[in-house]
Amino acid sequence: MTAQKLDGSATAAAIKGELKERVAALREAGVVPGLGTILVGDDPGSRWYVNGKHKDCAEVGIESIRVDLPATATQEEIEEAVHTLNADPGCTGYIVQLPLPKGRDENRVLGLVDPAKDADGLHPTNLGWLVLGNEAPLPCTPNGIVELLRRHGVEIAGAEVVVVGRGVTVGRPLGLLLTRRSENATVTLCHTGTRDLAAHVRRADIVVAAAGVPGIISADMVKPGAAVLDVGVSRVEGKLAGDVADDVWQVAGWVSPNPGGVGPMTRAMLLSNIVSMAEKARG
Numbered sequence: 001m002t003a004q005k006l007d008g009s010a011t012a013a014a015i016k017g018e019l020k021e022r023v024a025a026l027r028e029a030g031v032v033p034g035l036g037t038i039l040v041g042d043d044p045g046s047r048w049y050v051n052g053k054h055k056d057c058a059e060v061g062i063e064s065i066r067v068d069l070p071a072t073a074t075q076e077e078i079e080e081a082v083h084t085l086n087a088d089p090g091c092t093g094y095i096v097q098l099p100l101p102k103g104r105d106e107n108r109v110l111g112l113v114d115p116a117k118d119a120d121g122l123h124p125t126n127l128g129w130l131v132l133g134n135e136a137p138l139p140c141t142p143n144g145i146v147e148l149l150r151r152h153g154v155e156i157a158g159a160e161v162v163v164v165g166r167g168v169t170v171g172r173p174l175g176l177l178l179t180r181r182s183e184n185a186t187v188t189l190c191h192t193g194t195r196d197l198a199a200h201v202r203r204a205d206i207v208v209a210a211a212g213v214p215g216i217i218s219a220d221m222v223k224p225g226a227a228v229l230d231v232g233v234s235r236v237e238g239k240l241a242g243d244v245a246d247d248v249w250q251v252a253g254w255v256s257p258n259p260g261g262v263g264p265m266t267r268a269m270l271l272s273n274i275v276s277m278a279e280k281a282r283g
């Protein structure tokens, strides 16, 4: 058995096509959506992700505003950039690329973003709305995972989902998203304190690996036919390494490749948040 591919690149391309039409309609009505990014430092991975976000904007017709600060930027300088984008009428929404360099208070920065401009859905107010079930911008990677499964016809309602990793951009909000009434999954959130990871993963219909540990999910841990999504990003000898071992393709029913799976969906969901915000502002 070889798993079918959860093709994030193709799905993201289709979503971008849909967004391009919505952006054209907004522009015709005189509304120009704009995405801002704040990048601090010179981490090559973060720079690559931010470059990609601006390229995506150009593709669908969203304006982009780029604020790049040196690795030496102080907490105050980063907060100043946040206040500037909060006040910029050309900026519909924006993101602060994570992680920030060591020593900066990430939570304080995220808390200063205007919740109405929080394109990442990571402001405490928007995470709170996710808990309470109100409409608000959703974190991009979790939203991309749900959309990727939906568009490939993988049943989420009633599924046993195991999420490996409790980070703020993926694991924690994904658990909240999947347990909403509209998704209706049963979620187990595993982390470094989990005693028998393999026992949990073996029960899962859907496995989301976001631990950042290369190959942590191997074939012997996966239920035949399960959907396995690889969100892990590590570098091994300069090459991208995911959390899912190659032999999983022989057992699983669906696998999201890495690259080409959840990453492109994360980018597409960011654009989708901006377009929704612009439509909401238009009324």
Ligand SMILES: Nc1nc2c(c(=O)[nH]1)N[C@@H](CN(C=O)c1ccc(C(=O)N[C@@H](CCC(=O)O)C(=O)O)cc1)CN2
Pocket: 049, 095, 096, 097, 098, 099, 120, 140, 141, 169, 240, 258, 259, 260, 261, 262, 263, 264, 266, 267
């Ligand atoms: N403010 C945020 N910071 C970070 C987030 C986030 O959602 N908001 N997530 C990640 C980085 N990220 C987006 O910012 C991101 C990661 C990966 C990809 C992607 O397309 N990856 C490619 C492979 C790229 C490679 O070769 O390295 C793929 O999967 O095909 C896009 C966005 C942390 N920070």
